[in-house]
Amino acid sequence: MEYEKKILVCENSMEGIFTAVYDGWHWGNKGIRVGIAVEEPEYPELFADRVDIISDCEKAMKVARSVRHKLGEQIYEAVCYAVVSTHPDKGTAVFYLLRKALGGGACDRHVLEALADPAVSLVSSLRIKVWHEIHRFYGFVRFRELEGGSLISSIHPENDILELLGPHFSNRFPNENWMIYDEKRKKVLVHEKGKECSVYVQVTLNKMSGEFPGDYDEYEALWKSFCTHITIKERTDLDLQKQFVPLKFRSNMLEFYQNGR
Amino acid sequence: MICKESMSIMEKLEILADAAKYDVACTSSGTDRKGDGSGIGNSIAAGICHSFSGDGRCISLLKVLYTNECVFDCKYCVNRASNDVVRASFTPEEISRLTIEFYRRNYIEGLFLSSGVKESPDATMEELIRSAEILRKQYHFQGYIHLKAIPGASPELIRKAGYLADRMSVNLELPTAEGLKKLAPHKSRQTILRPMKQIQTGCQENKQELMVYRHAPEFVPAGQSTQMIIGAVGESDFQIVSVAEALYKQFALKRVFYSAFVSVNEDKDLPALPQGPPLLREHRLYQADWLLRFYGFRAEELLSENHPNFNLFLDPKCDWAISHLQYFPVEINQADYRMLLRVPGIGEKSAKRIIGARRYHSLDFSDLKKIGVVLKRAVYFITCNGRQMYPVKLEEDYIVRNILEPGKTPFSSSEITYRQLSLFDDEKAAEWKGESSGGI
Ligand code: SF4
Numbered sequence: 001m002e003y004e005k006k007i008l009v010c011e012n013s014m015e016g017i018f019t020a021v022y023d024g025w026h027w028g029n030k031g032i033r034v035g036i037a038v039e040e041p042e043y044p045e046l047f048a049d050r051v052d053i054i055s056d057c058e059k060a061m062k063v064a065r066s067v068r069h070k071l072g073e074q075i076y077e078a079v080c081y082a083v084v085s086t087h088p089d090k091g092t093a094v095f096y097l098l099r100k101a102l103g104g105g106a107c108d109r110h111v112l113e114a115l116a117d118p119a120v121s122l123v124s125s126l127r128i129k130v131w132h133e134i135h136r137f138y139g140f141v142r143f144r145e146l147e148g149g150s151l152i153s154s155i156h157p158e159n160d161i162l163e164l165l166g167p168h169f170s171n172r173f174p175n176e177n178w179m180i181y182d183e184k185r186k187k188v189l190v191h192e193k194g195k196e197c198s199v200y201v202q203v204t205l206n207k208m209s210g211e212f213p214g215d216y217d218e219y220e221a222l223w224k225s226f227c228t229h230i231t232i233k234e235r236t237d238l239d240l241q242k243q244f245v246p247l248k249f250r251s252n253m254l255e256f257y258q259n260g261r
Numbered sequence: 262m263i264c265k266e267s268m269s270i271m272e273k274l275e276i277l278a279d280a281a282k283y284d285v286a287c288t289s290s291g292t293d294r295k296g297d298g299s300g301i302g303n304s305i306a307a308g309i310c311h312s313f314s315g316d317g318r319c320i321s322l323l324k325v326l327y328t329n330e331c332v333f334d335c336k337y338c339v340n341r342a343s344n345d346v347v348r349a350s351f352t353p354e355e356i357s358r359l360t361i362e363f364y365r366r367n368y369i370e371g372l373f374l375s376s377g378v379k380e381s382p383d384a385t386m387e388e389l390i391r392s393a394e395i396l397r398k399q400y401h402f403q404g405y406i407h408l409k410a411i412p413g414a415s416p417e418l419i420r421k422a423g424y425l426a427d428r429m430s431v432n433l434e435l436p437t438a439e440g441l442k443k444l445a446p447h448k449s450r451q452t453i454l455r456p457m458k459q460i461q462t463g464c465q466e467n468k469q470e471l472m473v474y475r476h477a478p479e480f481v482p483a484g485q486s487t488q489m490i491i492g493a494v495g496e497s498d499f500q501i502v503s504v505a506e507a508l509y510k511q512f513a514l515k516r517v518f519y520s521a522f523v524s525v526n527e528d529k530d531l532p533a534l535p536q537g538p539p540l541l542r543e544h545r546l547y548q549a550d551w552l553l554r555f556y557g558f559r560a561e562e563l564l565s566e567n568h569p570n571f572n573l574f575l576d577p578k579c580d581w582a583i584s585h586l587q588y589f590p591v592e593i594n595q596a597d598y599r600m601l602l603r604v605p606g607i608g609e610k611s612a613k614r615i616i617g618a619r620r621y622h623s624l625d626f627s628d629l630k631k632i633g634v635v636l637k638r639a640v641y642f643i644t645c646n647g648r649q650m651y652p653v654k655l656e657e658d659y660i661v662r663n664i665l666e667p668g669k670t671p672f673s674s675s676e677i678t679y680r681q682l683s684l685f686d687d688e689k690a691a692e693w694k695g696e697s698s699g700g701i
Pocket residue numbers: 331332333334335338339340341342376377378
């Protein structure tokens with residue numbers, strides 16, 4: 001017997017979710033409800049079929065390509081941002097947003113405006129959240145110089161945005177060797193001078209930025225001093241500062257280390 | 262003059278960052294430029310904040326003075342010639358190296374270089390140019406550079422600087438010409454407005470050039486900004502916003518910045534300001550500035566000779582709406598973009614979203630909430646399909662009583678009237694704040 005709802009359980013990655021979208025599409029066509037879960041559901045849902053999805057690069061590429069071509073870069077970006085967020089329903093929301101935009105041969109390039117739709121509304125709020133975090137890290141990443149001149153930075157972002165930082169920093173520092181390490185997910189984005197970025201997973205780095213808060217190099221000391229001297233004391237407003245740089249970001253920003261920590 | 266031989270970079274930076282902190286403009290916005298792979302850097306039009314200082318302001322650029330030596334004697338400035346302070350100067354090599362080393366550690370978007378007037382305006386301008394030149398030509402730096410145009414520098418130098426900088430600024434300093442004369446005797450409206458005009462014309466011509474030759478060098482691509490000090494010469498808000506409006510219109514400025522006067526020198530011509538810098542007033546001016554630039558308001562709609570200052574308790578838009586109730590309520594499903602923008606609680610983003618979303622279906626209050634409209638404020642001024650969210654009165658005093666948070670004003674909330682609020686000025690507010698903080 002076929003239930004009226006399918007729960008597709010996939011890997012928590014762009015490839016996994018896009019494969020699930022691909023595999024679930026024909027059920028959508030038949031009016032069967034589809035949920036996409038990136039984690040083993042805590043309580044198995046009654047009256048729903050559970051389907052394991054095996055990530056498939058080719059299927060994922062097909063989905064990516066048709067979203068890009070048919071719906072344009074803006075919607076593609078929104079979907080990618082939603083996919084790296086931490087929301088448990090992100091996969092389902094992406095699925096239904098794409099159904100709404102492309103289902104039944106439609107091609108709605110303005111689908112993001114239909115905010116009354118819960119799937120659209122969730123995707124666009126996730127997009128804003130993730131965009132916000134990416135943009136924050138454009139500013140808050142701090143590189144330390146290692147011997148030999150390579151630059152290393154360590155972050156722990158809430159959303160899985162490491163790869164999405166690649167284009168910005170490669171364009172900005174094309175002639176530097178640098179890497180950004182996601183402490184939480186144990187993976188590292190590596191850029192070699194003049195080349196494209198690559199990501200390595202399951203990496204543990206032992207010598208990290210912020211590990212020796214006492215020994216600042218010359219420019220680190222200058223930067224700390226600059227941040228102190230640029231403040232207008234008569235206008236001190238630490239709450240406002242906290243609002244802009246929440247405490248959770250500060251562990252990787254040397255200007256916030258107390259001397260000797 | 263106190264001048265120390267052989268200062269370390271650290272000592273110089275301390276002095277010259279300290280001396281630059283009152284300059285407000287720290288934005289890196291306005292230029293979108295991808296790196297071409299040959300050097301270092303790029304630029305993002307929206308700007309990026311890299312940190313925030315203890316006063317809650319964004320740190321985006323290495324904002325320093327080239328030197329705090331100065332032959333001018335502006336009364337409001339720590340670096341004035343007649344002050345006895347330690348003086349320091351960078352060299353072009355030092356400042357460019359510092360910029361690059363900060364930049365590659367991702368501390369900053371670029372450099373904001375201002376300066377005191379060392380020897381002469383031209384001599385100073387040349388040093389600023391040299392610093393930017395090293396960055397652009399030696400380091401192939403493609404990040405953001407903001408250069409100050411020194412009042413009195415020659416047009417050739419301004420032009421040269423313009424081809425190196427993303428943004429330039431000449432500070433207007435004070436909103437009135439008399440104020441300038443009184444407090445900045447070595448500057449004049451003319452030495453300030455002339456380079457401003459030159460930069461504006463240069464930008465316009467450059468746009469034409471770029472249309473013909475796509476690879477022509479860019480002249481001040483992020484446009485120019487200026488800054489004025491608020492509360493140093495007894496000017497009214499109406500004077501300030503009128504000047505700002507004129508600057509936007511006649512000089513095509515990208516931004517006008519407002520800086521609440523901080524008293525650093527004792528001088529009989531300066532106000533004492535025992536209650537601290539007029540921060541709330543500055544805040545209201547920024548809100549009004551926003552209305553001028555993005556919301557289609559004109560200065561004389563917001564204020565007038567008879568109503569020369571902003572309401573300290575209501576933001577300028579709310580204040581405008583309450584005193585123009587004849588335009589309300591606005592019907593969400595019909596009003597045009599311009600009118601939607603005038604509703605308190607609806608910003609640019611939500612106005613655009615309303616226009617987009619109502620193509621799909623007619624909107625009600627729950628949709629507005631999702632869109633991001635601040636209903637708490639908007640509810641008095643709008644209808645959805647002819648209906649109010651809940652019954653509210655379109656009446657000045659009623660709205661004021663409901664919109665103000667209790668305890669934020671010196672009046673008990675059941676008695677507040679709009680008129681009372683409007684008559685409450687800076688001086689009374691200072692007294693009231695003094696009282697309330699004394700009580701705690
Ligand atoms: S020109 Fe005036 S404002 Fe500028 S540094 Fe000299 S004294 Fe200060």
